[in-house]
Amino acid sequence: MKLAAKLTLVILLLLALLLNLGAAWLIGSGFSAQLQAAAQQNVAVHRAECYQLQKAMIETPNLETQPPLVVLYGQQRTAQAGVGLAILSVERAFLYSGTGMENGWQPVLRALDAGEDGMTYAQEGAKVWQLFASPVQWQGRTLWLVSSCDVSSVFQLRNQQLAGFARLELIAFAGVALAVWAVSRRLTRPLKALEESARAIAAGSYDRRTGMTGADEVASLAASFDAMAEAVEQRANQLDLAVHQREDFVSAFTHELKTPMTSMLGYADLMRSAEVKPEVRQRAANYIYHETKRLESLSAKLMTFMALDPEHKTLELRPVALAALAERTARALPAEYPVRLCWEGFEAGRVLGDEDLLTSLLENLINNGMRAEPKDGRISITAHRKNGQVEITVRDRGRGIPQKELERITEPFYMVDKSRARAQNGSGFGLALCARIARLHGTRLEFESQPGEGTTVRFTLKEAGE
Amino acid sequence: MNPILIVDDERPIAELIELTLLQAGYRCEIALDGETAADKIETGRYDLILLDIMLPGVSGYELMEYIRPTGTPVIFLTAKGMLADRVRGLRMGADDYIVKPFEPLELLARVESVLRRAGRGGGLLRAFGVVVDPAARRVEKDGAPVALTPREFDLLVLLLRNQGIALYRDVMYERVWGGEEEAGSRTLDLHIQRLRKKLGLADKIKTVYKIGYLLEVET
Numbered sequence: 001m002k003l004a005a006k007l008t009l010v011i012l013l014l015l016a017l018l019l020n021l022g023a024a025w026l027i028g029s030g031f032s033a034q035l036q037a038a039a040q041q042n043v044a045v046h047r048a049e050c051y052q053l054q055k056a057m058i059e060t061p062n063l064e065t066q067p068p069l070v071v072l073y074g075q076q077r078t079a080q081a082g083v084g085l086a087i088l089s090v091e092r093a094f095l096y097s098g099t100g101m102e103n104g105w106q107p108v109l110r111a112l113d114a115g116e117d118g119m120t121y122a123q124e125g126a127k128v129w130q131l132f133a134s135p136v137q138w139q140g141r142t143l144w145l146v147s148s149c150d151v152s153s154v155f156q157l158r159n160q161q162l163a164g165f166a167r168l169e170l171i172a173f174a175g176v177a178l179a180v181w182a183v184s185r186r187l188t189r190p191l192k193a194l195e196e197s198a199r200a201i202a203a204g205s206y207d208r209r210t211g212m213t214g215a216d217e218v219a220s221l222a223a224s225f226d227a228m229a230e231a232v233e234q235r236a237n238q239l240d241l242a243v244h245q246r247e248d249f250v251s252a253f254t255h256e257l258k259t260p261m262t263s264m265l266g267y268a269d270l271m272r273s274a275e276v277k278p279e280v281r282q283r284a285a286n287y288i289y290h291e292t293k294r295l296e297s298l299s300a301k302l303m304t305f306m307a308l309d310p311e312h313k314t315l316e317l318r319p320v321a322l323a324a325l326a327e328r329t330a331r332a333l334p335a336e337y338p339v340r341l342c343w344e345g346f347e348a349g350r351v352l353g354d355e356d357l358l359t360s361l362l363e364n365l366i367n368n369g370m371r372a373e374p375k376d377g378r379i380s381i382t383a384h385r386k387n388g389q390v391e392i393t394v395r396d397r398g399r400g401i402p403q404k405e406l407e408r409i410t411e412p413f414y415m416v417d418k419s420r421a422r423a424q425n426g427s428g429f430g431l432a433l434c435a436r437i438a439r440l441h442g443t444r445l446e447f448e449s450q451p452g453e454g455t456t457v458r459f460t461l462k463e464a465g466e
Numbered sequence: 467m468n469p470i471l472i473v474d475d476e477r478p479i480a481e482l483i484e485l486t487l488l489q490a491g492y493r494c495e496i497a498l499d500g501e502t503a504a505d506k507i508e509t510g511r512y513d514l515i516l517l518d519i520m521l522p523g524v525s526g527y528e529l530m531e532y533i534r535p536t537g538t539p540v541i542f543l544t545a546k547g548m549l550a551d552r553v554r555g556l557r558m559g560a561d562d563y564i565v566k567p568f569e570p571l572e573l574l575a576r577v578e579s580v581l582r583r584a585g586r587g588g589g590l591l592r593a594f595g596v597v598v599d600p601a602a603r604r605v606e607k608d609g610a611p612v613a614l615t616p617r618e619f620d621l622l623v624l625l626l627r628n629q630g631i632a633l634y635r636d637v638m639y640e641r642v643w644g645g646e647e648e649a650g651s652r653t654l655d656l657h658i659q660r661l662r663k664k665l666g667l668a669d670k671i672k673t674v675y676k677i678g679y680l681l682e683v684e685t
Binding site for chain 1: 476478481482485486520522545566567568569570628631632634637638674677
C-alpha cells in the first residue's frame with residue numbers, strides 16, 4: 001500500500017473514533033438531561049392529577065362504582081390537563097383509558113407494576129411516552145391513576161442531532177481525506193524524485209543529481225544522496241580514467257613492441273626465403289640489428305619503470321650530498337657531450353633521496369634538454385635551498401614544448417615529435433620514468449615551457465640535516 | 467598503372483613494404499609523415515594507399531579525410547589489434563587492414579585482393595604466356611585454360627611473385643605445404659616437374675644448385 005493511502009486510512013480511523021466518541025458523549029448527555037427535566041415536569045403534572053382525582057372522590061362518594069362518571073371525569077381531565085390519563089380500579093380493571101396510545105393497556109399495566117414512584121416508558125412508532133402510576137385513596141376507597149406524558153420531542157431532537165452529526169462527520173471525513181492525501185502526496189513527491197534519481201544512477205548515468213533544496217528531512221536525505229552520488233561518480237570516473245590510461249598504455253606499448261617486430265620479422269623472412277642482392281641483405285641485417293637493440297632497450301626501460309611503481313614500492317631515503325650527485329650525473333653522461341652543463345649551488349648541502357634514482361632523474365632531464373638543441377649550447381642545473389627544502393631546476397633554451405602537450409609528456413610512450421624522438425634515440429619513456437622517481441621522493445615535476453624559448457623543469461627535495 | 471603509396475613513419479617498415487611490392491612488380495612511393503602523405507595524395511595519382519594509423523603530426527584517420535574524395539582504395543596498417551580500432555578503420559572507408567607484425571606474403575595477398583576489387587588492374591600475374599589470376603585461382607597458357615592441383619597452383623604463384631629471385635627450397639616447401647619437409651622427400655621437385663611440363667616452362671624454371679628454384683625474368 002502506498003504511504004499516502006496508509007496515512008489517509010490511519011488518520012481517518014483515528015478521526016472516526018474521536019469524533020464518534022465525542023459526539024456520543026455530547027448528544028447522549030444532552031438527551032438524558034432533557035429527558036430528566038421532562039420527567040420532573042411530568043411527575044409534577046401527575047401529582048396534580050392525583051390531587052384532582054382525590055378531590056373528585058371526595059365530591060362524588062361512589063365514584064369508583066359508577067364507571068360512566070369516571071369516564072366523564074377522565075374525559076374532562078384529559079381535555080383540560082393535556083396529558084393522557086387512565087383510571088383503574090383496585091382490581092386493575094380499566095374504568096377509563098385515554099392515554100393517547102393506540103394499544104395502551106399493556107404499558108399501563110406495566111406502569112402499575114412499577115409501583116407508586118416508578119416511571120416507565122412506552123413506545124408506539126415514533127412516539128414515546130413517560131408513564132407514572134399512583135393509587136389515589138380516600139377513606140378506604142382506592143383508584144389507580146396512570147398519567148402518560150408524550151416525550152417524543154426529546155427523542156426527535158436527539159435523532160435530529162444524530163442525523164446532523166452524521167452529515168457533518170461525512171463532510172469532515174471527505175475533507176480530511178482529501179487534505180491528508182494531498183499533504184502526503186506532497187511529502188512523498190520528493191521521495192519519488194529521489195527514487196527516480198537512484199534508478200537513473202543505477203542504470204549508469206552517474207552525473208544525475210536530485211537537485212532538491214530545503215530544510216526538512218527529505219531534503220537533507222536528498223542532500224546526502226547527492227553527496228553519495230558525487231562520490232560514486234568520482235570513483236567511477238577514477239576507474240574510467242585508470243582503465244583509459246591502462247588502455248592507452250597497452251595500445252602505445254603494443255605499438256612500440258610491434259613496430260620493431262614487424263621489421264625484424266619482415267626482413268628476416270625476406271632474407272631466408274630468397275637469394276637477395278648483397279646490398280639488400282646488408283641493409284636488412286642492419287635493420288634487424290637496430291630494431292632488436294631498440295626492443296632490448298625498451299624492455300630494460302620498461303622493467304625499471306615497472307619496478308618503480310609508486311603503489312608497490314617505497315624508497316628508503318638517505319642523505320645524498322649534492323656535490324656527489326652532480327659528479328655522478330656528469331660521469332653518467334657521454335664524455336663528448338654536445339652541450340655544456342652549468343651546475344650552480346651544488347657545492348654544499350645534502351638532500352634526502354636515493355642516489356641512483358636521483359642520478360638517473362637528472363641524467364634523463366639533462367638528456368631531454370640536450371635533445372631540445374639549446375641555442376646557447378648549455379643547460380643550467382641549479383640547486384636552491386629554502387625552508388629546509390632544496391629546489392632543483394634544470395633549464396634549457398631549446399625548442400620548447402607546446403602548451404597543450406605539457407600535461408601529457410609524462411605519460412609513458414608519449415612523444416611530442418615522434419620522428420625526431422626516434423631519430424634521437426628517444427623511447428618516449430624517459431619523462432614517465434622521471435615522474436615516477438619524483439613521486440617516490442614525495443615531489444612532482446613542474447614544467448614551464450615556451451615554444452622557441454626553452455623549457456624549465458623543477459622539483460623539490462627535502463634537505464637532510466647535518 | 468599508377469604507383470602504390472606507402473605511408474608509414476617507420477623507415478624500416480616502409481622500406482620493407484616497398485621491397486616486397488617491388489619484387490611483385492609494383493611501383494611504390496614512400497611518405498614518412500602525414501604532411502608529406504597529404505601533399506602526395508593531393509598532387510599524385512595512386513592505385514592504392516597503405517596507411518599507418520599512428521603517424522606523427524597528421525594521423526592516419528585524419529588522412530582518410532583527404533583520401534576519401536579521391537576514391538583511392540586504402541589498406542590500414544595498424545599495430546592496434548583491438549576490434550574497436552579495426553571497426554573504426556573500416557567504417558572510415560578503409561578497404562582492408564593489416565595488423566602489425568605481418569608477413570610480406572600476407573601483405574601481398576591483401577594488396578592484390580584490394581586492387582582486384584577496386585578494378586585497378588592488379589592481381590593478374592604474367593610470364594612467358596602464362597596468365598594467373600590468384601583470386602579466381604585460374605591459369606591460362608597462351609589463352610587456353612590449364613588445370614592445376616591446388617599445390618601446383620600455390621607453387622606457381624610463389625614463383626611468379628618472386629620472379630628472378632632464387633628461392634630456398636625449404637622455405638618454398640613451408641610456404642606451399644606448411645611445416646618442414648621430410649628429409650629426402652621429393653614432393654617439391656615432383657611438383658616443379660609437373661609445372662614445367664604442364665606450362666611449357668621447362669627452361670624457364672631453373673634449378674639453382676644448393677639453393678632451390680628460380681623463375682626467370684621475361685626479357
